[in-house]
Amino acid sequence: xxxxxxxxxxxxxxxGKSTLFNKLIGQxxxxxxxxxxxxxDRIYAPCEWRSKExxxxxxxxxxxxxxxxILSQMRRQAQLAIDSAEVIIxxxxxxxxxxxxxxxxxxxxxxxxxxxxxxxxxxxxxxDVPPEYYEFYNLGLGDPIxxxxxxxxxxxxxxxxxxxxxxxxxxEEYDDEYIKVAVIGKxxxGKSSLVNRIAGEEKVIVxxxxxxxxxxxxxxxxxxxxxxxxxxxxxxxxxNKVEESIERYSVLRSYMAIDRSDVCVIMIDATEGFTEQDxxxxxYAHEQGKASIVVVNKWDAVEDKDGRTMDEYRKKLxxxxxxxxxxxxxxxSAKTGQRVNKLYEMIKFVHEKNAIRVSTGMLNDxxxxxxxxxxxxxxKGKRLKIxxxxxxxTKPPTFVxxxxxxxxxxxxxxxxxxxxxxxTFDLTGTPVRMxxxxxxxxFNK
Numbered sequence: 001x002x003x004x005x006x007x008x009x010x011x012x013x014x015x016g017k018s019t020l021f022n023k024l025i026g027q028x029x030x031x032x033x034x035x036x037x038x039x040x041d042r043i044y045a046p047c048e049w050r051s052k053e054x055x056x057x058x059x060x061x062x063x064x065x066x067x068x069x070i071l072s073q074m075r076r077q078a079q080l081a082i083d084s085a086e087v088i089i090x091x092x093x094x095x096x097x098x099x100x101x102x103x104x105x106x107x108x109x110x111x112x113x114x115x116x117x118x119x120x121x122x123x124x125x126x127x128d129v130p131p132e133y134y135e136f137y138n139l140g141l142g143d144p145i146x147x148x149x150x151x152x153x154x155x156x157x158x159x160x161x162x163x164x165x166x167x168x169x170x171x172e173e174y175d176d177e178y179i180k181v182a183v184i185g186k187x188x189x190g191k192s193s194l195v196n197r198i199a200g201e202e203k204v205i206v207x208x209x210x211x212x213x214x215x216x217x218x219x220x221x222x223x224x225x226x227x228x229x230x231x232x233x234x235x236x237x238x239x240n241k242v243e244e245s246i247e248r249y250s251v252l253r254s255y256m257a258i259d260r261s262d263v264c265v266i267m268i269d270a271t272e273g274f275t276e277q278d279x280x281x282x283x284y285a286h287e288q289g290k291a292s293i294v295v296v297n298k299w300d301a302v303e304d305k306d307g308r309t310m311d312e313y314r315k316k317l318x319x320x321x322x323x324x325x326x327x328x329x330x331x332x333s334a335k336t337g338q339r340v341n342k343l344y345e346m347i348k349f350v351h352e353k354n355a356i357r358v359s360t361g362m363l364n365d366x367x368x369x370x371x372x373x374x375x376x377x378x379x380k381g382k383r384l385k386i387x388x389x390x391x392x393x394t395k396p397p398t399f400v401x402x403x404x405x406x407x408x409x410x411x412x413x414x415x416x417x418x419x420x421x422x423x424t425f426d427l428t429g430t431p432v433r434m435x436x437x438x439x440x441x442x443f444n445k
Contacts, residue, residue, distance in 0.1 A: 004046060004053045004054055004055045004259065005054050005055070005086040005087070005166045005168070006054070006055050006057060006081070006084050006085045006086060006256070007047075007054045007055070007056050007057070007085055007086065007087045007088070007089060007162055007166075008056075008057045008059055008078070008081035008082055008084075008085035008087075008088045008089070009021050009024075009056060009057065009058050009059060009089045009091060010059050010062060010078050010081070010082065010088055010089070010090055010091070010105065010109070011062065011090055011091035011092060011102075011105060012062055012099070012101040012102060012105060013060075013062075014093070015091045015092055015093040015096075015121055015122075016091060016093065016121045016122060016149045016150075017058060017059070017060075017091045018058055019149040019150060020089075020091055020119070020121060020147065020149035020155075021045075021056055021058040023149050023150075023152055023155055024047045024056055024155060024158075024159065025045040025046065025047050025056060043057065043058045043059075043060075043251075043252060044056070044057050044058075044252055044255045044256070047159075049156075049159040049160075049163060050159075050160075050163060052163065052168055054162070054163075054166065055259060057081040057084075057085065057252065059078040059081045060078065062078045062101075062105050062108075080252065080253065081252070082108075082109065082112050082114065083112075084256060085114060086114070086115070086165075086166055086167075087114065087115045087116075087117060087162050087165045087166060088109055088112070088114050088115070088116045088117070089116075089117050089119050089158070089162065090105065090106060090109060090116055090117070090118050090119065090139075090141065091119045091121050092118070092119065092120050092121065092136060092139075092144075093120075093121055093122050094120050094121065094122050094123050094130060094132050094133055094136075094146070095122050095132075097132050097135055098135050098136060098138055098139060102139065103139065106139045106140070106141060109141075110140070110141075115165040116141050116142075117145065117158065117161045117162050117165070118136060118139060118141040118142065118143075118144045118145065119144070119145055119147050119158055120133055120136050120144045120145065120146050120147065121147050121148070121149050122148065122149075122150075123146040123147060123148055123153070123154065124148045124150060124151060124153075126153065129146045133146055145157050145158050145161055174220075174229055177226075177227045178220070178227045178228060178229050179226065179227065179228050179229070179262050179263055179347060179348065179351045180228075180229045180231065180260055180261045180262045180263070181228055181229065181230050181231065181261060181262070181263045181264075181265055181347055182231045182233065182254075182257040182258050182260065182261035182263070182264045182265065182285075182290075183195055183230055183231065183233065183257075183265045183267060184233055184254045184257060184258065184264055184265070184266055184267065184281050184285070185266060185267035185268065185269075185278065185281065186269070186275065186277050186278065188269070189267045189268065189269045189272075189297060190267060190269070190297040190298060190334045190335070191233065191267055193297075193334035193335060194265075194267070194295075194297065194332075194334040194340070195219050195230050196334075197334050197337055197340055198219065198221060198230060198340065199219045199221075199230075218230070218231055223344070225341075225344035225345060225348060226344065226348050228344070228347065231257045231260060231261060233253050233254050233256075233257040251277075251280065251281070254281050254284075255284055258281070258284055258285050258288055258290060259288065261290060262290070262291065262351055262354070262395075263290065263291045263292070263293065263347050263350055263351050263354070264282075264285040264290045264291070264292040264293070265292075265293050265295050265343070265347070266278065266281060266282050266285065266292060266293070266294050266295065266327075267295050267297050268294060268295070268296050268297065268317075269297060269298055270296045270297060270298045270299050270301065270302050270313070270331070271298055271301050271302065273316070273320075274316075274317065274320035274321075278320075279320075279323075282294075282321065282323075282324060282327075283323065285324075286323065286324045286431055289354075289395060289396035289430075289431050289433065290354070290396075290431075291350035291351050291353065291354035291396075291429050291430045292324065292327050292350070292429060292430075293327065293328055293329075293330060293343070293346055293347065293350060293429060294317065294321060294327050294328070294329045294330070295329075295330050295332055295343065296313070296317070296329060296330070296331045296332070297332055297333065297334055298333060298334075298335070299331040299332060299333050299338065299339075300333040300335060300336050300338060301333075310331055313331075314329055317329055324431065326422065326427065326428060326429060326430060326431065326432075327429060328346060328350070328428055328429050330342060330343060330346060346429075349428070349429065350428060350429025350430060353397075353425075353426070353427050353428060353429055353430045354394070354395050354396055354397070354429070354430040355394045355395055356394065356397055356425060356427065356430075357391060357394060358391050358397070358421075358425055360388070360389070360390045360391070362425075363389045363390065363391065363399065363421075364388050364389060366420060366421065366424045367386060367388070367389050367417075369420075370416070370417055370420040371386060374413075374416060376408070376409075376413060377408060377409075377410050377412075377413050378408070379407075379408055382405065382408065383408070384403060384404065384405065384408035384409055384413070385403060385404040386401050386402070386403050386409075387402045387403065387404070387439055388401075388402055389401050389402070390402075392435065396430050396431040396432060396433055397421075397427065397430060397432050397433070398432075398433040398434075398435065399421065399432070399433070399434055399435070400435045400436075400437055401417070401434060401435070401436050401437070402437050402438075402439050403436055403437070403438060403439070404438070404439060405438065406436045406437070406438050409436050414434050414436075417434065418432050418434055
């Protein structure tokens, strides 16, 4: 999937940003799967319109003059979204009219030089707009678009205005030879140490690329293993009341990095083990269909190791990462450089598997073998028939099964077939998607 342009939804508190955000992402035709055991932070989600996708960011309310620590963090998060966005939607409230804070936010946005779409929310009646609507022209942001985020009126006009400002044919910043790798995880887990070790060994240029977050740098590597771009991100912080917004801010950065990447390197601190924040990030990478590797850093700091320590640690991680059972583990030390070179080959391998194309002939040979070995399920005398299987897309590998009755295709049998596909074609490190279609039902790729 090509990079999805980022569109930030901003505005002062209580103008209905989150309601609008939820209404817009509800327009999506395909449903984002919710991975069991993964907490989701719905501040960043795809929105589909006119057969194109954007990523919407819900920024929380901007209070331009507040010294309150949480509000200043919200402002920081909003600034990050603004810096990264191609288009900004400024949401205002027709019931309060233009406030001093609206004017401040509008000034802040104008300084960014980004295209802005002005949304006047809570215009809930049909017919002519209320007289208060016209005062929003005073913000100097062009024609306001009247919207009711509760009822959905005007959201199509709003999305049309946003989409008209986006260049969907823009070239990718790196060509296809480069594998883009997001290095993600909590603070102090050693992400920057890993990137610095890689950069130090390769003596590469560390560059700030336009369109990436301000303090995330891309490290471009060209070595005997291949061409790579490592995207370093600020990690996730633990929650407490004051830091909740900081955590949302760093989660948002990680989500943006995952979105840009081909492969995710999920870093875990060997001395701390797996945490809820790791699950949140890994779950997002899984839902976005990215190839992933779990890298256990600081292995040199684990005391009293013997021949069984790594196997025991790996078994524990396999339970923690049960929602992405395909993911390989690599134990390294960014500090000493132990096994860091193995990472290149592993990244290349999982990237290839994420982009694999399997011929329909080979898939159906596998299907014949799998269905002969374990019969498809039946219900009330009616047995599931799988007529054939074909691959619809890559990144991640997505397979369509044409069947006689979709409701007979139970989850457990679907998982069995997925495991057969994985074993036959060695799909380590990549999620696999299975789509069911009843015979005669059209399938649009």
